[in-house]
Amino acid sequence: MPEMIYSKQFAAGETIFSMGERGRNAYFIEKGEVEVFIDRDGEKVVLAHIGKGDIFGEMSMIDDAPRSATVTATKDTEVIVIERSQVLQPLQSANPMMNLLLHVVLTRFRDAQNQLSGIRARSADVGNSLDEIRDLAFARINSERNLLQALDDNEFEMHYQPIVALDGGHIAGFEALIRWRQEDGGFVSPVEFIPLAEETGLIVEIGRFALEQSLRDHRSLSATFAEICPDLPVPFMSVNVSGLQLSRLPEIDILKQIIDDSGVPPEHVKLEITESLMVDNPEHAADALRKLKQTGVSIAIDDFGTGYSSLSYLHQFPLDTLKIDRAFVINMDKTDNGRRITASIAHLALALEMNIVAEGIEEAPQMAALCDLGCHYGQGFHMSRPLPFPDAQALIESNVRWHPDA
Numbered sequence: 001m002p003e004m005i006y007s008k009q010f011a012a013g014e015t016i017f018s019m020g021e022r023g024r025n026a027y028f029i030e031k032g033e034v035e036v037f038i039d040r041d042g043e044k045v046v047l048a049h050i051g052k053g054d055i056f057g058e059m060s061m062i063d064d065a066p067r068s069a070t071v072t073a074t075k076d077t078e079v080i081v082i083e084r085s086q087v088l089q090p091l092q093s094a095n096p097m098m099n100l101l102l103h104v105v106l107t108r109f110r111d112a113q114n115q116l117s118g119i120r121a122r123s124a125d126v127g128n129s130l131d132e133i134r135d136l137a138f139a140r141i142n143s144e145r146n147l148l149q150a151l152d153d154n155e156f157e158m159h160y161q162p163i164v165a166l167d168g169g170h171i172a173g174f175e176a177l178i179r180w181r182q183e184d185g186g187f188v189s190p191v192e193f194i195p196l197a198e199e200t201g202l203i204v205e206i207g208r209f210a211l212e213q214s215l216r217d218h219r220s221l222s223a224t225f226a227e228i229c230p231d232l233p234v235p236f237m238s239v240n241v242s243g244l245q246l247s248r249l250p251e252i253d254i255l256k257q258i259i260d261d262s263g264v265p266p267e268h269v270k271l272e273i274t275e276s277l278m279v280d281n282p283e284h285a286a287d288a289l290r291k292l293k294q295t296g297v298s299i300a301i302d303d304f305g306t307g308y309s310s311l312s313y314l315h316q317f318p319l320d321t322l323k324i325d326r327a328f329v330i331n332m333d334k335t336d337n338g339r340r341i342t343a344s345i346a347h348l349a350l351a352l353e354m355n356i357v358a359e360g361i362e363e364a365p366q367m368a369a370l371c372d373l374g375c376h377y378g379q380g381f382h383m384s385r386p387l388p389f390p391d392a393q394a395l396i397e398s399n400v401r402w403h404p405d406a
């Protein structure tokens, strides 16, 4: 059960907490007045009188150190109690630098108060946690700097995972997936750096690179494809676009320009967006998507069913393709319900006349089952992992086909 917010009453003269005590609550004064004071060599030194609308006890609530002063009600007082557990989670998920700033300010304030009360020692009790907080903040600044440097040094590259037509078994498109090349020839997964890129805003630059590079590569991939399979449609290029890239309308013009300049016909370009874009700000999302659609590109909704989805947005937005998340594909052959849920998603997409791409196909039977459900396309390790550009070229040249029963 979530924490209750509750009130408490103190009569005039009553002590609310004493200096040196451990305490995990802060108090918001609704009515009355309190006196905050310290004891210096047996002498009472009043620091403040505070009343309605003020907060006290907040320092210990945040850093869990002993109370640095005593608080007594000077009038009949009513307070709302704020529990440490209510702020712990937001504090822990806050930007590490903000967290560090908050704790540094707190420590300095406590030191000043200690000096006033004749306590010489620094606020040692919070020393350890401050070190940890400081380490986190530095680690974060470092990763941010590395990411920026990587962009400058051209350390990102695009890999391509084939998206296969489930009926014919041929390549129908590719999903462009970014990789961060390391000195040892290995790659850092986007799962490791995309969240930071989104938090810092660097995703805007990274996203431009991803679109530019994948469209540049598409020109060669599609030329090779046309040579090897002249009777099949040219594969589309599906590129991931972060919500942050679409949150500013001028950025959409830049993306449009990149598509224009690439010379790739827009009908061969698909942009993958996630549910959060539509949930966070539906009106803006509708505008952004309409603007993108004007260029002639198609839009796919990625990881469908994993967000906080309200099905209502499906018909409110100009979506062409629905990507069934890997989680549903995995569960499909585990339980009857798993299969039913995947089937319902497929039916829903078909009813809305959307294309379906099933993600994360790792075994042949999944491919067959998804084909039976009417899914048009599939991608997954069973067919191919994401490949560096030359390997994607070679795959096309091999004129490969994947059949559900193979």
Ligand code: C2E
Residues within 6 Å of the ligand: 161, 176, 177, 178, 189, 190, 191, 194, 203, 207, 210, 240, 241, 242, 302, 303, 326, 359, 360, 361, 362, 379, 380, 381, 382, 386
């Ligand atoms: P996503 O868009 O859902 O991409 C599909 C992910 O599933 C890829 O992970 C792919 O390698 C992986 N995958 C494909 N088939 C299988 C399979 O059969 N089994 C399993 N276990 N995994 C499979 P990857 O490349 O690590 O990318 C992770 C995520 O990072 C992507 O998820 C996407 O959200 C993000 N991402 C990747 N590239 C970009 C990019 O250029 N821009 C943005 N904004 N995000 C990107």
Ligand code: CA
Residues within 6 Å of the ligand: 175, 240, 272, 302
């Ligand atoms: Ca994707």
Ligand code: CA
Residues within 6 Å of the ligand: 302, 303, 323, 325, 359
């Ligand atoms: Ca996905």
